[in-house]
Amino acid sequence: xxxxxxxxLRKISSPQDLKNLSISEMEQLAEEIRTLVLExxxxxxxxxxxxxxIVEATIAYHYVFNAPTDKIVWDVSHQTYPxxxxxxxxxxxxxxxxxxxxxxxxxxxxxxxxxxxxxHTSTSIALATGMAKARDLMGGHENxxxxxGDGSMTGGLAFEGLNNAAIEKHNLVIVVNDNQWxxxxxxxxxxxxxxxLRNSNGQAKENPFTAMGFDYRYVQNGNDLSDMIxxxxxxxxxxxPILLHINTTxxxxxxxxLKDEEAHHWVVPFDLATDQxxxxxxxxxxxKTIALDVLKEEIQMGQKIMAINAAIPGVFNLDxxxxxxxxxxxxxxxxxxxxxxxxAGFAKEGGIPVLFENSTFLQRxxxxxxxxxxxxxxxxxxxxxxxxxxxxxxxxxxIFDQVMIxxxxxxIYLAPTSLAEERAMLQWAIKQRQHPVAIKMPTLSVPxxxxxxIETDYDQIQYQIQPGKNIAILALGDFYSLGENxxxxxxxxxxxxxxxxxxxxxxxxxxxxxxxxxxxxxxxILDGGFGQKVASYLGKQNIKVLNYGQKRIYTxxxxxxxxxxxxxxxxxxxxxxxxxx
Numbered sequence: 359x360x361x362x363x364x365x366x367l368r369k370i371s372s373p374q375d376l377k378n379l380s381i382s383e384m385e386q387l388a389e390e391i392r393t394l395v396l397e398x399x400x401x402x403x404x405x406x407x408x409x410x411x412i413v414e415a416t417i418a419y420h421y422v423f424n425a426p427t428d429k430i431v432w433d434v435s436h437q438t439y440p441x442x443x444x445x446x447x448x449x450x451x452x453x454x455x456x457x458x459x460x461x462x463x464x465x466x467x468x469x470x471x472x473x474x475x476x477x478h479t480s481t482s483i484a485l486a487t488g489m490a491k492a493r494d495l496m497g498g499h500e501n502x503x504x505x506x507g508d509g510s511m512t513g514g515l516a517f518e519g520l521n522n523a524a525i526e527k528h529n530l531v532i533v534v535n536d537n538q539w540x541x542x543x544x545x546x547x548x549x550x551x552x553x554x555l556r557n558s559n560g561q562a563k564e565n566p567f568t569a570m571g572f573d574y575r576y577v578q579n580g581n582d583l584s585d586m587i588x589x590x591x592x593x594x595x596x597x598x599p600i601l602l603h604i605n606t607t608x609x610x611x612x613x614x615x616l617k618d619e620e621a622h623h624w625v626v627p628f629d630l631a632t633d634q635x636x637x638x639x640x641x642x643x644x645x646k647t648i649a650l651d652v653l654k655e656e657i658q659m660g661q662k663i664m665a666i667n668a669a670i671p672g673v674f675n676l677d678x679x680x681x682x683x684x685x686x687x688x689x690x691x692x693x694x695x696x697x698x699x700x701x702a703g704f705a706k707e708g709g710i711p712v713l714f715e716n717s718t719f720l721q722r723x724x725x726x727x728x729x730x731x732x733x734x735x736x737x738x739x740x741x742x743x744x745x746x747x748x749x750x751x752x753x754x755x756x757i758f759d760q761v762m763i764x765x766x767x768x769x770i771y772l773a774p775t776s777l778a779e780e781r782a783m784l785q786w787a788i789k790q791r792q793h794p795v796a797i798k799m800p801t802l803s804v805p806x807x808x809x810x811x812i813e814t815d816y817d818q819i820q821y822q823i824q825p826g827k828n829i830a831i832l833a834l835g836d837f838y839s840l841g842e843n844x845x846x847x848x849x850x851x852x853x854x855x856x857x858x859x860x861x862x863x864x865x866x867x868x869x870x871x872x873x874x875x876x877x878x879x880x881x882x883i884l885d886g887g888f889g890q891k892v893a894s895y896l897g898k899q900n901i902k903v904l905n906y907g908q909k910r911i912y913t914x915x916x917x918x919x920x921x922x923x924x925x926x927x928x929x930x931x932x933x934x935x936x937x938x939x
Contacts, residue, residue: 477753483519509540512691580604773835
């Protein structure tokens with residue numbers, strides 16, 4: 359790989375170094391940045407299209423403003439690779455040996471130019487408005503800006519932020535980076551409003567931003583450095599709230615990303631010559647394909663099913679489904695609150711909603727899970743992906759879903775140990791009309807067939823038990839394989855508990871009578887989780903209970919093997935713990 363010793367970027371150690379460059383030099387810098395984004399993403403994977411499209415706006419911002427005194431909040435912050443390169447972190451793109459030196463999102467532990475750890479959508483305007491209000495109260499005068507993509511504008515918090523930003527008394531700039539895309543294609547009425555503004559060069563009479571009171575500005579070509587520099591100079595130090603609408607091209611500079619924006623929003627490692635993934639795609643059943651197979655079968659049998667998704671169809675392989683069954687698919691945009699409330703309304707009217715939610719993003723919809731679904735005991739079905747320990751950024755952890763769902767009344771949270779069990783659980787969840795049911799899709803590899811009997815009715819949870827001696831291991835969901843390995847070594851009883859929150863108390867009583875120790879294993883945070891429910895129930899009985907899962911901490915791109923060791927989640931460590939009793 360080219361070491362890029364001649365790159366102008368090597369001379370940029372901070373934004374201050376930009377200020378002496380000519381337009382042609384900054385254009386050269388933009389091309390270098392795009393090349394580096396492509397090279398690193400090809401090697402490591404990461405966000406691609408958003409970062410290729412924001413390069414000129416980033417250079418222009420740092421050319422005009424005086425960061426870190428002037429402050430910018432990047433919504434989601436998946437488009438901050440160029441920003442990081444210009445703020446002292448270019449080595450993490452220039453040298454493959456340093457690729458892992460930085461996190462993929464803004465991170466104040468990394469740099470004074472980053473103000474928040476952000477990885478979820480629609481928060482930037484509210485954060486920036488709070489900063490502006492604090493600045494005013496403390497007598498400051500720095501420029502404060504939020505940069506939010508048009509996809510992020512589909513989230514409800516963005517509208518709440520705009521509502522308050524519009525009445526800020528002093529400087530506040532909201533940049534709407536309009537590239538006509540979310541992760542998937544944008545949806546909803548906002549698409550129409552932004553299109554009218556773009557097509558009229560910002561002159562459309564139907565302008566939602568001026569109607570709210572913003573001083574509205576428009577840049578037709580947000581990938582033109584001179585235009586962006588002029589636009590930023592015009593809003594710098596202005597003493598009232600401004601909305602700057604910029605039209606940019608997602609994936610700029612890489613033809614495959616221009617032809618297929620969704621596939622290139624985030625990429626796995628790929629071959630730059632062919633644009634093909636370098637890791638083979640295995641053609642075998644997965645938790646995702648099983649879920650879709652069940653939906654198709656049920657729809658073909660006449661069930662009035664609606665698959666509901668919040669802008670991440672690729673996570674669930676829903677792209678083909680939405681084309682084959684357009685009347686049975688709704689994408690609400692990046693709006694998990696809307697997706698869950700929408701599902702509640704669909705269920706109330708007699709339909710069968712099947713939500714497809716990612717564990718980390720589901721956090722945004724907690725009130726709807728409780729207030730709109732659980733309190734009304736509506737038969738919503740929800741598939742939860744990504745629920746488990748991972749080496750992700752602390753903004754994208756999937757370890758809180760059990761705590762959120764399992765502790766709400768009426769919800770039943772099922773955790774399959776095999777693909778066959780997942781199929782049976784989803785079939786039952788669709789047919790039952792008594793309660794909301796969530797299914798924790800395996801994140802680890804699980805067998806196609808089940809080692810235990812497959813239930814067809816989950817109204818009453820009955821543990822599946824393979825008898826052993828002295829020690830009973832309750833291994834939830836995709837941690838069942840860890841339980842199998844541990845039980846084999848110890849000659850222990852192995853239990854498939856089936857549900858993360860509904861206990862089989864009769865089985866627990868018998869296990870407590872016949873064993874000296876009960877171990878619980880769960881791929882989730884411990885506090886408020888499955889193991890603590892078991893321990894609480896057995897608290898008055900003469901039995902020792904050991905709970906294993908993740909401690910209540912944020913990990914941040916910590917290697918998975920290290921997380922397992924830190925939480926004693928290896929067979930050897932658990933065995934040693936038992937010896938120490």
